[in-house]
Amino acid sequence: MPVSQELIKGTVVPVVLALLEDRARYGYEMVQAVNARTNGALVWSEGTLYPVLHKLEADGFVAAEWRDATAKEGGRPRRYYTLTRAGRRELKRRSAEWRTFATAMGEFFGRVRANNGPTTTPGGVR
Amino acid sequence: MTIDASTAGAGDVPTSREPSADAFLDRVTRALRVDRELQLEVRQELRSHIDASIAELRNAGRTETEAREEAQRALGDENDLADQLFRANRRRIRLRALAAWVVRLVLPAATVALILMLAASAALSYGMFNGTFWRAGFYDWYRNRAFAQLAPDVRALVEANEGTADAQTAVAKRLADQHPDDRALYANYASAAARREMFQRSNGAEDPEFPIVNEPLLQETLAIIAEGERRDPDNAFYPLQAATLLFEASSAIAEDPTQEIRRPGAKREECWWTLKVRKPDRFAQALALFDRAIAKPQFRNYDEELLRRKIDGMPRPRRLPELAFQASAIGGTRWPLQGDQTIYSMLIHATDAARAGRVAEANDIVKKIRHLAALILADTHRTDHTSYVLSFDTSADEAAARIAMTIGDARAAEEAWKRFEATKNSHRAARQAVEARRNVAVAGAAAWNYYLPQDADLTSVWRAESAASHQLGFAILSTAGLALAVVYAVAALPAWLMSPRGAKPPRLFIGRRRMARVIALGVGLPVVLFFAGGWLWEMLTRQHDLNVRIDRVVLKYGVLAAVILLATHTLLRRAIAARAAELGVSLPPPPPNGTRRRLAIFALAASPLIVIAVAVSPAASLVTLRDKTAQSLIQFALLAAFWIVLAVVVVRLASAARRRGWPGAIPLAGSLPRSAFPVAAVAALMLALLGLPMRWSESRAMDVAGGKSLLLPSDPARSPYAALTEQLLAREGVARR
Numbered sequence: 001m002p003v004s005q006e007l008i009k010g011t012v013v014p015v016v017l018a019l020l021e022d023r024a025r026y027g028y029e030m031v032q033a034v035n036a037r038t039n040g041a042l043v044w045s046e047g048t049l050y051p052v053l054h055k056l057e058a059d060g061f062v063a064a065e066w067r068d069a070t071a072k073e074g075g076r077p078r079r080y081y082t083l084t085r086a087g088r089r090e091l092k093r094r095s096a097e098w099r100t101f102a103t104a105m106g107e108f109f110g111r112v113r114a115n116n117g118p119t120t121t122p123g124g125v126r
Numbered sequence: 127m128t129i130d131a132s133t134a135g136a137g138d139v140p141t142s143r144e145p146s147a148d149a150f151l152d153r154v155t156r157a158l159r160v161d162r163e164l165q166l167e168v169r170q171e172l173r174s175h176i177d178a179s180i181a182e183l184r185n186a187g188r189t190e191t192e193a194r195e196e197a198q199r200a201l202g203d204e205n206d207l208a209d210q211l212f213r214a215n216r217r218r219i220r221l222r223a224l225a226a227w228v229v230r231l232v233l234p235a236a237t238v239a240l241i242l243m244l245a246a247s248a249a250l251s252y253g254m255f256n257g258t259f260w261r262a263g264f265y266d267w268y269r270n271r272a273f274a275q276l277a278p279d280v281r282a283l284v285e286a287n288e289g290t291a292d293a294q295t296a297v298a299k300r301l302a303d304q305h306p307d308d309r310a311l312y313a314n315y316a317s318a319a320a321r322r323e324m325f326q327r328s329n330g331a332e333d334p335e336f337p338i339v340n341e342p343l344l345q346e347t348l349a350i351i352a353e354g355e356r357r358d359p360d361n362a363f364y365p366l367q368a369a370t371l372l373f374e375a376s377s378a379i380a381e382d383p384t385q386e387i388r389r390p391g392a393k394r395e396e397c398w399w400t401l402k403v404r405k406p407d408r409f410a411q412a413l414a415l416f417d418r419a420i421a422k423p424q425f426r427n428y429d430e431e432l433l434r435r436k437i438d439g440m441p442r443p444r445r446l447p448e449l450a451f452q453a454s455a456i457g458g459t460r461w462p463l464q465g466d467q468t469i470y471s472m473l474i475h476a477t478d479a480a481r482a483g484r485v486a487e488a489n490d491i492v493k494k495i496r497h498l499a500a501l502i503l504a505d506t507h508r509t510d511h512t513s514y515v516l517s518f519d520t521s522a523d524e525a526a527a528r529i530a531m532t533i534g535d536a537r538a539a540e541e542a543w544k545r546f547e548a549t550k551n552s553h554r555a556a557r558q559a560v561e562a563r564r565n566v567a568v569a570g571a572a573a574w575n576y577y578l579p580q581d582a583d584l585t586s587v588w589r590a591e592s593a594a595s596h597q598l599g600f601a602i603l604s605t606a607g608l609a610l611a612v613v614y615a616v617a618a619l620p621a622w623l624m625s626p627r628g629a630k631p632p633r634l635f636i637g638r639r640r641m642a643r644v645i646a647l648g649v650g651l652p653v654v655l656f657f658a659g660g661w662l663w664e665m666l667t668r669q670h671d672l673n674v675r676i677d678r679v680v681l682k683y684g685v686l687a688a689v690i691l692l693a694t695h696t697l698l699r700r701a702i703a704a705r706a707a708e709l710g711v712s713l714p715p716p717p718p719n720g721t722r723r724r725l726a727i728f729a730l731a732a733s734p735l736i737v738i739a740v741a742v743s744p745a746a747s748l749v750t751l752r753d754k755t756a757q758s759l760i761q762f763a764l765l766a767a768f769w770i771v772l773a774v775v776v777v778r779l780a781s782a783a784r785r786r787g788w789p790g791a792i793p794l795a796g797s798l799p800r801s802a803f804p805v806a807a808v809a810a811l812m813l814a815l816l817g818l819p820m821r822w823s824e825s826r827a828m829d830v831a832g833g834k835s836l837l838l839p840s841d842p843a844r845s846p847y848a849a850l851t852e853q854l855l856a857r858e859g860v861a862r863r
Contacts, residue, residue, distance in 0.1 A: 027171065028178040046179075047154075047202035050171065051210035058218045065637075066708035077708050079171045 248598030280439025600817025607810030
């Protein structure tokens, strides 16, 4: 099921940071990687990515450099982004934050499901 | 802006270079146009994204038009994207604008300030080499600044050595009056008073050999000296001073051809003199004063004590000019006794007496002179003074030999001449030993180390001079870097002004990494190689880079500056070309070989400018050689090389712009100098900063030298004259004070 753009918006920064954790990537590659890894669940508006990358660069979380792509890739120079040391710290913080959020949301929805499950319980959800 | 397809698109790969794609990119980056480079960068990044997207969609079977439309659509709403891009980059735009202004305003100003500081520092130090330091205006400015730091008494004591003899006497009197029990200050006063002009020699006078005496001044001076003897009754200094004045006021020393002889071992005839006594009464007074001086137990001119007081009262010199100034201010090596008139008048009087048959009187005078020389020697500490006083004894030997010859005592004369020869040779050997040390210093400190004690160890001074030379060198290098920045700025300005609005040449920031590379390779590497080469040269030749010559410094650093300029410009061109390729901006290619002829013509046309530069450049005046032709050639070659390099840079830029079509290529031609300016400014600043530690080195060398200790007389026991001195003192039974 596709996720709403409103919810996706909050995931862009941690996802971008996570994508850059292992190696440098350029914008288009990141879009493709997200699509591939989430089986199309997270459909980014591609234009959203660049302002986020530029903001992260201005904040010092990522660094960018132009590299020539291989002839197979078209040979054009591409702007590659890498994670800075501050970016790695930010990624750690965002990951922890996301896990807390996901756990809380999971627990929350679990409880809601539990509360809504047996109809014999009087009172329902409070 | 011109887009070069060769750098941005390739072969059969679908591209977004159609007008509609350009229009799309223009629209989404329009808010960024205040920062042209950022706008170009974002455009290029989005273009790269769209191209990749089109390629993928084309592979999936879309037509090119469909693929392009879908790729652009995937980027979302144009207005939202433009707004988000601006918001994301807003802070960066502000910071980049601020940095650009800092580079434009602060860097050149800071560099100029540092260059001025280094150049002023080096000029002060080097002013001592070529004499400018001692020119009235410069010296007076420095003197007033230095004097302001001195305590009033010390200042007065130092001032008592400056100006006319009358001015010196007035200051010395004030000091002596303020401290009536101070014998040293009174001796200083008497000395200054005796130096006043009281004898005038005039060709129109009745007796040309005899001076016209200013009687009131003479009487006043004799009274001052008499008061000194009253205050310091055991001191031979005062009667000797008075005797000197009276000998001069009563007699004249005249060369006597009849006494010309060739002594044994001499290559030619040597002259001697006779005394022409004009005022016998006054002459008799002088003789009596001489006898009174001989009877005193000691001689003290307080020279060393006064010297120590001045040195103690001065701040520790931290720079070469301070040391030079202090050395000159404390009085140099002036002979404070002014007693040679007495000594030589008496020796000539002795030979005259012998010729008149008064042999006993003659021998007695010679004996007294020997004793007097020992008395003075016991009070003498400076090497040059010691040499001078020892010459009294040598002259006494000569007088003794002449007396023996006069009375026909051949054996006594032979012995006296032998002794004269031996003493003279020993004296000469000692003098040569001292001069050998000083001769080494001629190249560097010659212009001013005259004021330092004759046998001072100058190694630390040379180290300080070496550090000062490097300050000058880095000022030259930094000036060259700044000149390069100015050339870029001047070249960029017309291109920027003449290009149409909205198509101004973008300033391309080559990035920190590229900038570090350009500065490391263009500036750091030549400087490191320069110093490593100097160090290796020292190791191989054992010639330490001390005792420096200013012409060599200017030449070495001039060549280094040319290397740095060429290397920096070449590396910068490459870095900017690489950056331009990243952004899809085409810069003009380097001019082909055919333009070299044009460059040569331009260089020839620029030669009048070079001549003007040689004529007006203050740097040229720093080159000083004995051979004036060589000096002119070196000056011309240095400056010509410098200006030619700059001219070539300008010409290459201009010719590249012309080749691209004027004025269409202006925006592109202007990009290179606009982008190169900040790097050249940073390079200039770094070169100036590199010169700063040399200031510290100069101060440190002064610290190691002990600063003030360089001004003090060295240990007499280690002087080349020590043996001669001890011999004379032992013979006359006088103990060193």
